[in-house]
Amino acid sequence: xxxxxxxxxxxxxxxxxxxxxxxxxxxxxxxxxxxxxxxxxxxxxxxxxxxxxxxxxxxxxxxxxxxxxxxxxxxxxxxxxxxxxxxxxxxxxxxxxxxxxxxxxxxxxxxxxxxxxxxxxxxxxxxxxxxxxxxxxxxxxxxxxxxxxxxxxxxxxxxxxxxxxxxxxxxxxxxxxxxxxxxxxxxxxxxxxxxxxxxxxxxxxxxxxxxxxxxxxxxxxxxxxxxxxxxxxxxxxxxxxxxxxxxxxxxxxxxxxxxxxxxxxxxxxxxxxxxxxxxxxxxxxxxxxxxxxxxxxxxxxxxxxxxxxxxxxxxxxxxxxxxxxxxxxxxxxxxxxxxxxxxxxxxxxxxxxxxxxxxxxxxxxxxxxxxxxxxxxxxxxxxxxxxxxxxxxxxxxxxxxxxxxxxxxxxxxxxxxxxxxxxxxxxxxxxxxxxxxxxxxxxxxxxxx
Numbered sequence: 414x415x416x417x418x419x420x421x422x423x424x425x426x427x428x429x430x431x432x433x434x435x436x437x438x439x440x441x442x443x444x445x446x447x448x449x450x451x452x453x454x455x456x457x458x459x460x461x462x463x464x465x466x467x468x469x470x471x472x473x474x475x476x477x478x479x480x481x482x483x484x485x486x487x488x489x490x491x492x493x494x495x496x497x498x499x500x501x502x503x504x505x506x507x508x509x510x511x512x513x514x515x516x517x518x519x520x521x522x523x524x525x526x527x528x529x530x531x532x533x534x535x536x537x538x539x540x541x542x543x544x545x546x547x548x549x550x551x552x553x554x555x556x557x558x559x560x561x562x563x564x565x566x567x568x569x570x571x572x573x574x575x576x577x578x579x580x581x582x583x584x585x586x587x588x589x590x591x592x593x594x595x596x597x598x599x600x601x602x603x604x605x606x607x608x609x610x611x612x613x614x615x616x617x618x619x620x621x622x623x624x625x626x627x628x629x630x631x632x633x634x635x636x637x638x639x640x641x642x643x644x645x646x647x648x649x650x651x652x653x654x655x656x657x658x659x660x661x662x663x664x665x666x667x668x669x670x671x672x673x674x675x676x677x678x679x680x681x682x683x684x685x686x687x688x689x690x691x692x693x694x695x696x697x698x699x700x701x702x703x704x705x706x707x708x709x710x711x712x713x714x715x716x717x718x719x720x721x722x723x724x725x726x727x728x729x730x731x732x733x734x735x736x737x738x739x740x741x742x743x744x745x746x747x748x749x750x751x752x753x754x755x756x757x758x759x760x761x762x763x764x765x766x767x768x769x770x771x772x773x774x775x776x777x778x779x780x781x782x783x784x785x786x787x788x789x790x791x792x793x794x795x796x797x798x799x800x801x802x803x804x805x806x807x808x809x810x811x812x813x814x815x816x817x818x819x820x821x822x823x824x825x826x827x828x829x830x831x832x833x834x835x836x837x838x839x840x841x842x843x844x845x846x847x848x849x850x851x852x853x854x855x856x857x858x859x860x861x862x
Contacts, residue, residue, distance in 0.1 A: 414488055414725050415470065418495040418527030424653045428497040430474045433507050438721040440750035445769060446547075446728055451721040455782045468487075468498075475509045518616055519660055520666050520734070521597075521700065529656050531605030531623075531704050532695065533568040533591070533737060538600035540583075540590050549670060560586040562761040564600070568754060571702075571731060573738040575769070577745055577784065579632060581806055583761045592626050604704060622652050625698035630709035631690035635682040641668075641693050642678040648674075648700040652657070667696040688719030695723070701731065706730070707743045708740045712747060724751055745788050757781045760817040761809055767843030776854035778845050783831045816848065824849060824857065 416429040427433045437452035450843060451658045456473040459465065459475040468486050471477040480500055483667045488498045499505070531758045540561040543688040545554070552713055561583050568574045573667060576584045593613030602609040607620050625648075628634050645664050649655050668677055671692035682690055691711055698706050708727065724747065731738055742748050755772040757780060765778040772781065783800040790797060807813055813820050819830040829848050839844045845851065 414496070414542055415498045416496065422495060424791065425791055428491055428495065428502040428505065429470075429499045430476050430505065430507070431470050433505075433612055435717055436791060438717040440724070440746045442746055442749065442788060442790065444581075450726055450728075453722045453725055454718045463765055468500075473808055500701060520670065521663050523653060525807055531737075533566070533574075533586075533705060534601075534603045535566045535591070535740075536562040536601045537565055538587070538590060538602065539598040540586050540595055541598040542814075553625055556810045559812060560809060561590065561759050562812070564756075564758075564761075564763060566754075566756055566763075566766060571735050571737055572753040573727075573731065573740055574754040574756060575748035576739065576741045576758060577743065577748050577785075578757050578758035579806055580743070581809075582758045583621070583809075584743075584758055585709050586761075587758070588709045588739055588741055592624065592627075592707055613716055618652070622703050624705040625692070625700075625702035625707065626707040627694050627711045629696050629713055631687075631694040632682065634692060634694060637682050640679050640681055641673075641685075642655075644660075644693060644697055645700065646689060648697055654700060657723065664699075666701060670699065671696045672722065686719075686725070688715050691715065691719075691723060692726070693727065693732075699734070702736060705737045705739065708738060710742055711740075713742065713744070720747070727751065744856075745784055758786070760806060760812050763844075763846060764818060765843075765845050766842075769799075771841075771843035775858040776845065777849055777858065778852045779819075779822050779849075779854075780818050782858060783823075816846075 416423070416427065416432050418428070423432065423862070424436070427436065433456045434452065438454065440451060442722055452474055459469060459472065465471070466475070467484055468477065468481040471481040474481070486498050488496050489502070491497050491502055495513045538561055539559070542558040542560060543555045543557055564583075564587060565671075566574065576587060578584050583843050586595060590597050591609060593611060593616055596612055597610055600610070604623055607623055609620070609623070611620075613621070642664055645667055646660065662729075664673065664678065668674065673689065673692060673696075676695075676769070677685075677689070685693065693713070706727075712723050714724065727738060730736060730753065738751075738797065741750065741753055749769060755767065755769050756763050757778060758773065758778050764780045765772055773785065777785070783802050786798065787799040800823060802823075804821050807820055808816070813831075815832045816830045816835045820826050822830065823838060826833075826848055831847070835846045835848050836846060838851050840851065845854070847854065849857075
């Protein structure tokens with residue numbers, strides 16, 4: 414235990430540098446990657462079999478002094494309800510806890526430069542699945558699940574598009590369709606003239622090298638019988654991005670890029686933490702992707718300190734290698750921070766699409782409004798009214814007529830929303846699919862704040 418306090422006191426005035434570091438790792442609403450770099454706790458957690466006999470956080474703490482490395486600080490009562498294990502809890506110098514500046518990394522990849530800096534174009538994309546009744550069903554008739562039903566997006570080169578929505582709305586299906594892992598029922602996916610509408614088994618090696626994917630659960634994509642070095646060797650040799658004599662150097666560079674040292678080469682997935690596995694998965698994606706990395710909830714299972722490190726890493730990769738990103742998440746705070754463009758998906762269709770600063774400022778779609786109201790704010794003194802949506806997401810087998818959100822929409826206009834598909838209210842790059850005019854949406858949402 415390094416600190417204990419009532420909730421409000423801990424958030425208002427933390428008394429241990431580890432606490433303040435964790436709080437700084439959380440992306441704050443209203444900030445983006447252009448305004449503020451996420452705090453990331455330097456170094457690594459020491460192994461449990463060799464903990465130091467002094468302050469266990471000292472090797473990662475910018476406030477640490479010689480006294481911190483002489484003995485284990487006691488857990489002292491700082492007030493009747495508070496305790497801290499820091500020698501300097503009375504006068505913490507949190508100003509010294511600054512965001513570290515990472516040196517640019519180098520990757521000796523033999524990339525096809527003619528394939529760089531391309532835009533992703535998705536036009537009227539449809540993904541339908543045929544399902545039959547289960548064991549308890551009275552009918553074996555096949556039915557169609559409309560997982561995606563007319564998605565359009567355009568992502569300029571070296572940008573990030575964030576895809577958000579509730580579980581089952583079609584976020585992951587969109588990424589898998591772009592990756593060629595699910596067959597599409599209609600529409601087109603193209604990037605730099607390459608047809609990505611084909612399934613992955615029918616794509617050429619050059620087309621395969623356009624993009625790579627980082628999945629939510631790296632346990633399902635890392636071979637438990639292969640070491641980290643072997644995991645990285647496979648795409649290096651498959652795509653021939655390094656000569657034999659340069660392979661070992663490239664692996665060292667990849668490990669350094671994701672903040673892992675040489676000792677990780679011979680480790681197996683079972684010997685890695687969740688955050689370390691995800692970093693290996695990102696390093697592997699760097700080898701193959703020349704234009705686009707698809708990130709399917711890559712931070713959902715990570716603690717905030719590792720999450721901030723992964724987000725900073727993805728930004729560095731994008732900036733220094735010129736890649737585009739599709740970032741899928743249910744966490745709107747994370748999506749707001751990292752994304753240049755944002756698409757809000759509901760029941761297989763976009764409710765809203767536009768630049769990040771457009772989507773997060775009124776007017777926005779009523780569904781976006783409800784999602785934004787549910788974002789937790791790491792400050793217990795802030796009172797926020799949450800819009801609780803009634804009911805559950807309707808079945809994608811038989812979606813509602815008209816606006817698909819009308820069965821749960823708190824701003825429904827009646828029969829108009831129930832019978833007619835909403836028009837595209839467009840202003841520049843920002844489009845809202847809603848029957849309510851933009852100025853009326855803005856007026857209602859501002860009055861509700």
